[in-house]
Amino acid sequence: MPNLSEYQPNPEHEERYRRGYAHGIRAALDGLAPLLSEPIKQKLDVWFANELSLWARDKSQSEWFAPDFPKLD
Numbered sequence: 001m002p003n004l005s006e007y008q009p010n011p012e013h014e015e016r017y018r019r020g021y022a023h024g025i026r027a028a029l030d031g032l033a034p035l036l037s038e039p040i041k042q043k044l045d046v047w048f049a050n051e052l053s054l055w056a057r058d059k060s061q062s063e064w065f066a067p068d069f070p071k072l073d
Helices: 011-035 038-056
Strands: none
16 A cells, blocks of 8 residues: 555546535535525525535645535524
């Protein structure tokens, strides 16, 4: 097993992971939508469109981790 200094990222694998992550979050949000108030749904939709979707499509892979879920207070 190679050590971490020998790790070579696979851009195609990372792209598939990010797309799957975003699709999973979208499915979870859609499933919870009937239980949420309209302002919270709108806040989550804006976060998804402006942060998570951009991260999922980021070909440069400048950010390794997905953006934090927004605070809903």
